[in-house]
Amino acid sequence: MGAASGRRTDKRELISQAAVQVFAEKGFHQARVSDIARRAGVADGTIYLYFKNKEDLLLNIFEESMDVMLRDLSAAMEGSTDPLDRIRRFARYHLMQVRDHQALAEVLQVELRLSTKFLKDYRPEKLWAYLEVFRELIRDGQAAGSIREDVDPFVTSWAFFGSLDQLAMQWVLTGPKVRFTLDTAAAQVADVFIRGVQTS
Secondary structure (H helix, E strand, O other): OHHHHHHHHHHHHHHHHHHHHHHHHHOOOOOOHHHHHHHHOOOHHHHHHHOOOHHHHHHHHHHHHHHHHHHHHHHHOOOOOOHHHHHHHHHHHHHHHHHHOHHHHHHHHOHHHHOHHHHHOOOOHHHHHHHHHHHHHHHHHHHHOOEOOOOOHHHHHHHHHHHHHHHHHHHHHHHHHOOOOHHHHHHHHHHHHHHHHEOO
């Protein structure tokens, strides 16, 4: 039972990894299930044992990615209790994921947004949980007296994420022509936000 379960998990992961590569190379709408199956080394029908359709597979990639990011974001901020320093770590962590996982970044930044289901019907609760980590940093800073009381954690979390998201999009779309490094972008976004919200 355990070995069979492990094989099923491995095959599901193999399909997800193959889908990331195929979606990044061909685009979501142009990619076929048969392309993904071929890349994963499985029969076309095997994919339907794990996913309802191509869109379900795309949403699963997002869900699994957010699970990893939520877990690793916590690890990235370990060892620091200063909310302002943790904001810097948050920005750096987010943009380093784009740098280190370029095919996945392309799928999440570009292809995911072409999904009607994602835009209209899907509730991205794990993204909201990710943003809640930032809101908690704002509340911690307010409790410590380093962030102004009039700063709205909800508004600020979306503004912060929006800045990182747009820079990630530019970096993904422009490729070698990009005019900035993600290290520099992370530092500057964090610095701008910290200067805007801190008490002094």
